[in-house]
Amino acid sequence: MKRLARPLASRRRKKPDQTLAAWLFTAALVLGLLGSGCATSPGPPEKGELLTPDGKPRAVLLVRITTEVDGQPATAFSSMLPVDNIWLGLEDFSTGVTATPAELRFLSGETRKEGWTYLLLEPGLHYLAAHEPQSTNVFAYDARWSTCPRWSIEIPNGARVIYGGTLFLPGTGRTMILGPRQLVTFDPARLEIRDETSAAQALARQWFPNLTPMSVQFLKGHKLGDTIIIETPVGK
Amino acid sequence: MISAIPADKGNSFARHIRAGALVAALVWFGSGCLYIPTPHGKAVEGTEVTLSDLAFLRPGETSKEEVTRKLGSPTILWRDENIFVYRWVKQRGVLLWAVASGYSGSFGLIDVPQEFAFLLTFDRNDIFVNSETLEKPVGKAYGDFLLEWRDAQRARNWQAPPKTP
Numbered sequence: 001m002k003r004l005a006r007p008l009a010s011r012r013r014k015k016p017d018q019t020l021a022a023w024l025f026t027a028a029l030v031l032g033l034l035g036s037g038c039a040t041s042p043g044p045p046e047k048g049e050l051l052t053p054d055g056k057p058r059a060v061l062l063v064r065i066t067t068e069v070d071g072q073p074a075t076a077f078s079s080m081l082p083v084d085n086i087w088l089g090l091e092d093f094s095t096g097v098t099a100t101p102a103e104l105r106f107l108s109g110e111t112r113k114e115g116w117t118y119l120l121l122e123p124g125l126h127y128l129a130a131h132e133p134q135s136t137n138v139f140a141y142d143a144r145w146s147t148c149p150r151w152s153i154e155i156p157n158g159a160r161v162i163y164g165g166t167l168f169l170p171g172t173g174r175t176m177i178l179g180p181r182q183l184v185t186f187d188p189a190r191l192e193i194r195d196e197t198s199a200a201q202a203l204a205r206q207w208f209p210n211l212t213p214m215s216v217q218f219l220k221g222h223k224l225g226d227t228i229i230i231e232t233p234v235g236k
Numbered sequence: 237m238i239s240a241i242p243a244d245k246g247n248s249f250a251r252h253i254r255a256g257a258l259v260a261a262l263v264w265f266g267s268g269c270l271y272i273p274t275p276h277g278k279a280v281e282g283t284e285v286t287l288s289d290l291a292f293l294r295p296g297e298t299s300k301e302e303v304t305r306k307l308g309s310p311t312i313l314w315r316d317e318n319i320f321v322y323r324w325v326k327q328r329g330v331l332l333w334a335v336a337s338g339y340s341g342s343f344g345l346i347d348v349p350q351e352f353a354f355l356l357t358f359d360r361n362d363i364f365v366n367s368e369t370l371e372k373p374v375g376k377a378y379g380d381f382l383l384e385w386r387d388a389q390r391a392r393n394w395q396a397p398p399k400t401p
Contacts, residue, residue, distance in 0.1 A: 096378025097311060097323060125315075139346045146281075229313045236383055 042106040044207045045120060056234060058120040059159040060208060062200055063128070063219070064166040065115045069173035069181045076115040076169070077106070084133060085183040086169055089145055090119070091127035093230045098146040099129035107207050115166075116203060123157045124231055128219060130169055132183050149191055151219035152229075160211040163200035165193040165218040193218055271348065273329040280347065282311060282324030285354040285369070293356075293364055300362035310356075317386065318362070322354040350374070355385065 050058050065076035065086050076086040089099030102119055106112040119128075129150040134141045153164055170190045173181035197216050204214035222228075278284075285307060292298065292306055303320065304310075310320035328350035334343035351372040357365040372381050 092379075093382075094377050094379035096381075098378075137344070137346075225309075227309045227313050228311065229315050230379075231316050232314070232383075233379070236379075 042108050042112065044107065045105065049120060050211075052122060054235070056122055057158075058122055059155050060118050060161045060211060061121050061126075061153065061155065061164050062116070062118045062161060062204065062214070063164040064196060064200070065117065065130070066166060066168050066194075067115075067183060068168075068170035069183050071170075072181070074173075074180060074183065075113050077104075077112050077117065083179060083182070087131040087133060088117070088119075089129040089131055089148075090121075091129055091150065091228065092125065093233055096230075097228050098142075099127065099131075099148070099150065100145065101131075102128070107203065111203065121155050122233070123155045123159065124233070125152065125154050125229055127152050127222060127228065128164070130167065130186070132171065132185060135174065135182070135184055147224060149186060149188065150222045151193070152222050153217060153219050159215060161204050161208050161214040163197060163204070163214055163216045166196045167219070168192045168194055191221075193221070269331050269333040271329055271331050274327055277327060279324040280327050280349065282322070283308070284324045284326070284352070285322050290367070293367065295364055295366060298364040300358050300364075303356060303364065314382065318358045318360070320356040320358070321382075322356075323351065325349045325351050353381075357389075 045060065050060075052058060065088070067074050067076045067085050069085065074085055077084050088102045088104055090102040091097065091099040104117045104119065106117055127150045129145060129148050131141075131144060131148045149169070151164075151167070153162075155162065168191065169186055171183045171186040174184045176182050195218070200216075201214060204212055208214070289307060292302070300320075307322060311323040312321035313319075314321060326349070327347050329348040331346045331348055332343070333346065334341060351374075352369065353372055354367065354369045356367045359365050368385075370381075370385060372378070
């Protein structure tokens with residue numbers, strides 16, 4: 001009995017450590033995968049980020065994204081990219097008519113949950129595209145970037161902070177194993193731009209004090225099939 | 237008495253890793269794709285501009301308004317170069333894919349697209365100058381594709397200045 005008991009006891013002692021190590025290994029792997037590509041820490045841009053690597057100025061485009069899933073208010077941006085309800089992309093000279101995922105910046109965790117985000121853009125014409133979260137294969141997901149709803153904005157030379165409006169992007173959703181329902185398809189008839197200039201002013205004063213006064217230039221809706229206007233980037 | 241535990245059963249962490257590697261290998265070797273080229277057919281996106289559509293074009297005569305009336309609004313207006321781009325996509329082939337996953341698997345058919353562009357250049361008075369149909373290389377950024385074409389055009393049109401006696 002003693003000879004049998006000992007190995008069992010030692011096995012019991014050892015297993016929690018090994019299981020914990022396996023869990024930690026898996027968690028580190030998952031966090032590493034989730035964290036890759038969205039590692040920008042929240043806050044205003046660093047001084048150097050307001051210039052492109054080749055010295056061209058970039059402006060801050062501040063927008064708020066709000067949404068509803070099946071008629072219930074939902075957050076556009078949660079704490080992690082893979083579970084966000086809205087993904088934003090940009091379209092310009094380099095991309096042609098197919099938007100590519102935009103590098104979204106956030107001021108804080110709280111403003112992120114409220115849907116506030118900002119992008120750093122060079123002067124010129126840009127199209128902001130909104131994409132539902134990925135729920136299909138990667139090919140269908142990529143193809144959707146050329147047909148998803150979009151809005152245009154022309155960043156003027158010398159602009160520093162522009163509020164582009166609050167985009168209300170409701171749609172229908174699906175049940176998830178964990179968490180609230182997730183958006184699957186936009187309701188194109190209900191997409192609209194709302195004016196929350198005073199809230200945007202307050203954020204600009206708090207987070208971009210050196211870049212104010214903020215200007216207001218609402219995004220313009222762009223219908224699928226309308227001509228996309230592009231311009232040669234400066235120096236090309 | 238750790239030594240009383242058989243080495244291959246005692247290390248559950250190593251077993252987890254081995255099992256994971258086995259699953260990864262099964263997924264890797266159980267997956268695959270097969271590309272099947274198909275002859276160019278109908279445009280699957282946009283409207284193809286064919287030679288018969290262009291009979292009305294006269295360099296130095298046809299206006300931008302006339303082009304828009306006959307061909308519709310362009311997909312892209314390259315504003316500073318005063319160029320219209322009409323874009324369409326045709327099916328180049330299909331990709332048959334299959335992925336093994338645990339006790340199940342998945343497979344499907346994906347269209348492999350080929351993108352085309354018909355470019356019309358206008359002068360500063362919005363009068364048609366020339367046109368060209370191009371096939372956009374797969375994987376090339378749209379901006380690079382346009383700039384390469386523009387630079388090639390410029391090089392073609394460049395004429396050495398007359399020599400002074």
